[in-house]
Amino acid sequence: MNWKDKALDILKESLTPIPHELSEMDWKSNLSTKTDRLAQHICAFSNHQGGGMFAYGVNDDATFTVLTKEEIEKIVKHMGNIAHNNLSQAVDIDHAVLEYNGHPVLFVYVPEQREKPIFLRGKDYHESYCRANGQTRKMSELQVRNMIATSQGLSFEERIAKRDLTRNEVLQLLNFRKFFELLDKDTPKSVDSIMHRMADYGFCIGEEDNWSITNLGAILFANNLNDFEGISNRKVIVRKYVGTNNRNTLREQFGQYGYAVGFEGLIDFIMKNISTESIEVKRKDVAEYPQIAIREFTANALVHQDFGISGINLTIEIFSNRVVITNPGAPLNDVNRLIDLPPNSRNEN
Numbered sequence: 001m002n003w004k005d006k007a008l009d010i011l012k013e014s015l016t017p018i019p020h021e022l023s024e025m026d027w028k029s030n031l032s033t034k035t036d037r038l039a040q041h042i043c044a045f046s047n048h049q050g051g052g053m054f055a056y057g058v059n060d061d062a063t064f065t066v067l068t069k070e071e072i073e074k075i076v077k078h079m080g081n082i083a084h085n086n087l088s089q090a091v092d093i094d095h096a097v098l099e100y101n102g103h104p105v106l107f108v109y110v111p112e113q114r115e116k117p118i119f120l121r122g123k124d125y126h127e128s129y130c131r132a133n134g135q136t137r138k139m140s141e142l143q144v145r146n147m148i149a150t151s152q153g154l155s156f157e158e159r160i161a162k163r164d165l166t167r168n169e170v171l172q173l174l175n176f177r178k179f180f181e182l183l184d185k186d187t188p189k190s191v192d193s194i195m196h197r198m199a200d201y202g203f204c205i206g207e208e209d210n211w212s213i214t215n216l217g218a219i220l221f222a223n224n225l226n227d228f229e230g231i232s233n234r235k236v237i238v239r240k241y242v243g244t245n246n247r248n249t250l251r252e253q254f255g256q257y258g259y260a261v262g263f264e265g266l267i268d269f270i271m272k273n274i275s276t277e278s279i280e281v282k283r284k285d286v287a288e289y290p291q292i293a294i295r296e297f298t299a300n301a302l303v304h305q306d307f308g309i310s311g312i313n314l315t316i317e318i319f320s321n322r323v324v325i326t327n328p329g330a331p332l333n334d335v336n337r338l339i340d341l342p343p344n345s346r347n348e349n
Contacts, residue, residue, distance in 0.1 A: 004096050007053050007107045011100055019062035021134035023048065027058040029065050031075045037136075038079065039086040039120055044129040044136040045110035046091050046118040047147065052131060054079070056106035064103040072097065072106050079108050088119045117147045142230050156307040157202065157216035161228045165211045167195055170204055173213060173228075174221040175261045179203070182260060215307075222258035236266060236302070238316045240273045246317065259302050267295055273318050289323060301327040 007025075014022045021027060026041055045052030056075055057067050067075075076095050083091040094109045117128035117139065125148070128139045139147070149159040162173065168191075176194055179201075180187045188194050195211070198204050203217030218228045226232050236255040242248040253269060255262050271294065274287045301314055306329025317324040 003051075003053070003094065003109045003111075004098060004107070007055070007096075007109065008098060008100060010053070011055055011058070011105065015062055023131035023134055024050065024052045026052070026054050026136070027060065027062075028054050028056045029059045030056070030067070030071065031078060035078075035082060035086070036120075039082050040129045041136050042079070042083050042091060042093070042110050043087055043118050043120060044131045046087070046113045047116050047128065047139075048131045049112060051110050051112040053110060054106075054108040056108065057103065058105060064105070066104065067106055075106060076108070083110070086121050088121055088123075089113070089115070091118065114151070116151045117144055146230070157214060157219075159215050159230075160205075160212045161215045161218040161230055163212040165206075165213065166209050167191055167211060170195065170198075170211050170213060173223060174198070174203065174217055175223050175258070176221070178261050179221055218258065220258045220260040222261070224256050225258065226256065233310060233313060234307075235313055236262075236316065237313050238266070238269060238273070238318070240318045242320075244319050244321050246319075263299070263302075267291065267298065270294055270298070270316060270318065270323075274323065294323070297325055301325045305329055 010022060010025045014020060014025055014027075032038055041054070056072075057065050059065055079095075080093060083093045091110060091113060093111075095107060096109075097104050097106050099105070117125060117130075119125055119128040125144050126138075126141070128144050128147070129136055130139045130143060146159065165173070171191070171194065176198060177187055179198060188197065195204065195206075198217065199206070202214055203221060204211055204213050206212055213228070215231060218225070218231050219234060222228060222231075225235050236259075238253045238255075239246070240250045240252075242250050251273070255266060257265070271287055271291055274289055274294075298316065301316075305314055305327035309328040312328040314327045315325075317326070
């Protein structure tokens with residue numbers, strides 16, 4: 001689909017059934033005199049996935065205004081000048097006058113840029129903008145770092161979770177003893193040996209006394225995920241409900257440890273809260289679900305979640321008649337063809 005067809009589809013979506021602005025489009029009744037704000041909008045669309053566009057001739061109340069030829073020419077020239085002169089790099093924009101339900105609308109298209117983030121000229125990365133919920137706002141430091149990493153082709157695991165640390169600070173933040181325990185190795189007595197072995201596995205990077213912890217190191221071996229701003233929302237939440245619905249919560253547990261550190265404790269907590277049935281012959285209570293199955297489902301949910309989605313925790317909900325495990329990310333295969341399509345997994349490496 002070319003951008004012009006996309007523009008009409010987005011305008012229709014934003015106007016019906018209830019008018020609302022989308023992150024991909026900004027309505028404008030006419031040319032604004034606020035050049036700085038227009039530069040922020042163009043900056044935000046340049047950083048937005050798929051780019052974005054202005055719809056000139058659409059009022060804030062979703063009615064339409066007819067623009068003259070002179071007004072259209074003035075808008076196009078002014079927007080082009082801003083896109084070329086007011087941002088960290090020149091952005092080539094496009095425009096077209098298209099008809100929507102009998103109303104001519106001037107669309108100014110801002111394509112997504114390959115090298116991001118785009119920010120205001122004469123400023124630094126802290127003056128980068130993005131689109132969210134139909135609004136243009138300044139990006140947080142974390143968003144800027146993640147966008148730079150993505151632009152450079154770094155995966156989630158390779159990105160930096162915490163930087164400018166001493167070796168001792170790294171060892172305080174990460175449970176290195178658990179790391180060597182899982183390797184079935186004795187913990188080295190030398191700090192240098194510990195650091196270089198962890199660096200070999202991609203958990204930290206650095207030299208001398210200037211080290212950084214990667215997302216991989218933090219998500220697996222953090223003593224407390226809250227110490228890492230970018231992954232603190234990756235905590236696992238376990239909820240035990242009364243009965244078969246989620247109206248009454250009996251207990252709730254928020255995991256604080258990295259996944260490798262806290263996995264056994266997580267499984268133990270789940271198993272203790274799963275309903276049991278009494279086996280008379282053996283005179284003991286047996287969990288309704290095998291522990292090996294709970295381990296497998298939980299491990300898969302942890303490993304194959306979509307780390308590109310923020311604000312959604314992995315949750316394990318325990319009801320009297322079932323266990324529901326939900327992780328961030330939509331199915332990669334069509335849900336109507338889960339049986340006949342070959343498996344497709346995230347984060348296989």
